[in-house]
Amino acid sequence: MTVEYNALVKNGIWSLVPCPTNVNVVGCKWIYRTKRKSDGSIERHKARLVAQGFSQQAGKDFFETFSPVVKPTTIRLVVSIALSNQWCLRQLDINNAFLNGELSEVVYMRQPKGFEDSHHPDHVCQLRKALYGLKQAPRAWFTKLKHYLITQGFRACQSDTSLFVHHSAAATIYILVYVDDLLITGTDSSLINNFIINLNKVFALKDQGELHYFLGLQITRTSSGVQLTQEGYVRDILESTNMSAAAPITTPADPQHRLVKAGEPFDDPALYRRTVGSLQYATITRPDITYAVNRVCQFMHSPTLDHWRAVKRILRYLAGTLSHSLHFSPTQATSFLAYSDAGWISDSDDSRSQFGYAIFHGSNLISWTSRKQKVVARSSTEAEYRSLAYTAAELLWLNLLAAELHVPITGPPLLLCDNVGAIFLSKNPVISTRSKHIALDFHFIRDQVDSGTLKIGHVSSVDQLADIFTKPLSKDRVFFLRSKLRVLPNHQLAGGFVQNSLVNMYSKFGDMGLARLVFDKIGDKDLLVWNCLVDGYVRNGEVEFALKVSDEMPKRDKFTWTCLVDGLCKCGKVEVAREIFDRMDDGDKSLVTWNVMIHGYMKSGKIELAAELFETMPKRSLISWNSMIDGYQGNGCFYEAMKLFEALLNEGFVPINATLSSALSAVSGLAVLGNGRWIHLFVCGSIESALAVFKGIAKKKLAHWTAIIVGLGMHGLADQALELITEMRRIGMKPHAITFIGVLNACSHAGLVDEGNQIFQMMINEYKIEPTVEHYGCLVDILC
DNA sequence: TCGGACCATGGATTATTGAC
C-alpha cells in the first residue's frame, strides 16, 4: 500500500486543495489482489488505489469513456503471421499505465483512507492525472500512448483500434495494446529493441521478453510452431466447480439429447451463470467446446437441472482434454479460407437456427463462432444463406485487417458451404425476396461475389469443418473435426485415432519431421498409419524415405503400392515404379495403380509401354482413357489421341471436360482433319461441317450427342443446341448431366433467359438430374 | 378493401464473464 501510495505522490497525480463548493467529489478505495505467474503460482500481493467511478457525473466529471479492447482474432492472426515469418514476439508491461493519462476535465477525489493529510484533513485531491477506476482513465492513457506511437511513425488501424502498425520499405512492426500490456512483433528485431529502449524513456515499463502469457492465454513455442492454451485457467474452473476428479467424457455435448427451455429449475443460478461465463472465456483457445458453451449460454436466465447437467458434461470433456491446445504452424497463405454452416431450427423452443463458421489463415484457425441466428429462417437454405452473410462480414473485416497489417493477401477469400441452394442464391440475382431483412443479406453477399472480393464454393458435408459449431456430434466426428481445427494434445499422445490423424495432418502440411516424430511415439502401429507416413513422404517428394519405410512395413496393401508407384512416377523414376508394379500381385493392382503407371509412362515419354499397359489392363475407367489421350497429345501423337477419343465415344463413355480439352488440343496440334473432323470443326470455326459429320454418324451414342451439344454451346448456337436436345427427347434418349451444361451454356451465350430456365426445370423435373454447381453457374450466367 | 390479431424484428436495457 505504501509503495503504491508513494508511487502516486511521486508521479504528482494530485494536489491537495480546499474543497470547492458545488462540485462532485469522487470517493476512492483500496483494492487488494494477488498477482500470479503464468504457471498459476503467486508472484506478489498488490494494493491499488481506485477511484469510485460510479460517483462520477457524466458531462461534468467526464465526457468520453471509450477505450479499445483487442479482439482474440487479431491476436491469433498476428501470432500466425509472426510465426510464419519467423519474427520474434515480445511482450511489455507499462508500470502504472493509467497514471500517465492526462485528464482533460477537473476531477476532485477524497483523500485515500489511512493516508489523510494530518494538517488538512478536510482538503480534497484535485486530480491531475487519471487514476484506476475513473471512467475516463483508460481513455486518457490510451490517448497518450496513441499520440506517442503516432509520433514514432505508427499508424492506428481502423479494423482494430488496439493495433498499431509501422510500415516502411525497411521494416514492419506491429504493436497490440491491451490497456497496459503490449505485444510487439515485426521484421527487424534490432529495430524493435531500439523502439523498446525509446519507449522506456517515455513510460516506465517492464520488458517481459519473449511472449508467453498475454491476456490470460499461455503461448508456447514448440519445434513445429506455437501452442495457445488456457490450461491453468481451465484447471481453475474445474477446481471451483469441484469437477477436477470427475470422470472424463469424449464429447462436450450429447448428440442424443436436445436442450429445451422447460424443466426443473436449478437451485443455484448464480453458480450456473458464473461457470458458463468462465467457460465462454475458455473458448478463446478451444473451438471444440464453442457450440456446447453457446448452447448452455442460452439458458443463463433460467437454468434447469438438465442445463446444469449439460454444463457438467462440458467440464467433464475439458477434464479429459486438459492438455489440448490450439496449434499454429508456419504457413504461406495468400488468402483466407472459411467454412460456413447452419443447422436449421436447432432450437425447438423458438425455431431459430444455430450457425457457425471457421476461418483459416493457411493451416491456422484464427476465427470462429457458434451462435443462434436472430431471425427465424423459413428454409434450411435461408438459414445457410444467413450464415454465409455473417461469415462474409467477418471475412471482409479480416481482409481489411490483413491489408492494414501489410500481409500479402492476394486472392479473395474462399467461403465454403455445403448447401448448393445457398451457393446458388449467392450468385443468382433473380430471387423473389419475401422480406426486407433477407434482401439486405442478399445484396451484401451478391455485391461481394460480383465485385470479385469473395469466392463461394461447395464442400461436402463430410469435410464441412464448421459442422462442429452447429450441432452436437458423435465421438468420432468430434475427434476428426477437432484435429482438423488443430486442437491437439500437447504432451502425451492419447488414442490411436488421434495419433493417426496427427501423422496424416502433419504429412499433409508438409511437416514430415513432425509426422515422423508422432509416428515413432506410436506403440501399436496399424497399417493405416504406416500408409499415412508413406503417403506423406511421397507427397512431399521424399520418395527415398517412402521406399525405406515401405521396406520396414510388416504388411503392405493396395494403397501402399499405389502410393509408391505414384510417387516414383511423379519424380521420374518410372523404371523403379515398374519394378514395384511387377512385384505386386494382380489382386493388389487396383484400377488406380494401372492408371498411375500409364500416366507415369506417358509423362516420361514411354508411349509404347503405356499403350501396352493400356491394352493389357483388365478394366478401364474414364481416367485411363483420359491419361492415354492426354499422354498422346502431350507427346505430340495427335493422330493416336484422336483415334483413341473416337474409340472412347464408341465404347459409350461420356467425355468429361478434361477429355474434351485433351482431344481438342490434339486436333489443334494435328491441324489435319481426319477421322475426328467434326469435333475439330466445331472448335475451329466450321460448326456447320461438324454438324454435317455428326449427322452422318449412323448409330449416334449419348457421347456423340453430348459432344456436339457442348460444341454448339461453346459457339453460342443455342437454337441448334435446343433443337438437338428436343430431338433427343423425341427419340427417347436420356441426356447426361454434361449434355445439359452444353445447352445451358448455349442459352447463356445467346441470352435466352426463358429457354434456359425451362431446360433447367426439365433437367430436374423430367430427367431427375440433380443440378451441380456447374449447372447453377450456367444458370447464373443466363440470369445475369 | 379494410381492420384486427398475431408474430417477427430490432432497439434499448440488463445480466454475466473476462481483461486491466
Add this chain to the structure above:
DNA sequence: GTCAATAATCCATGGTCCGA
C-alpha cells in the same frame, strides 16, 4: 473501479393473414 462481448427480456413497430 473501467471496458467489450454476448446473451436474454421488454417493448414499439411493422408486415402478413384472414374474416367481414
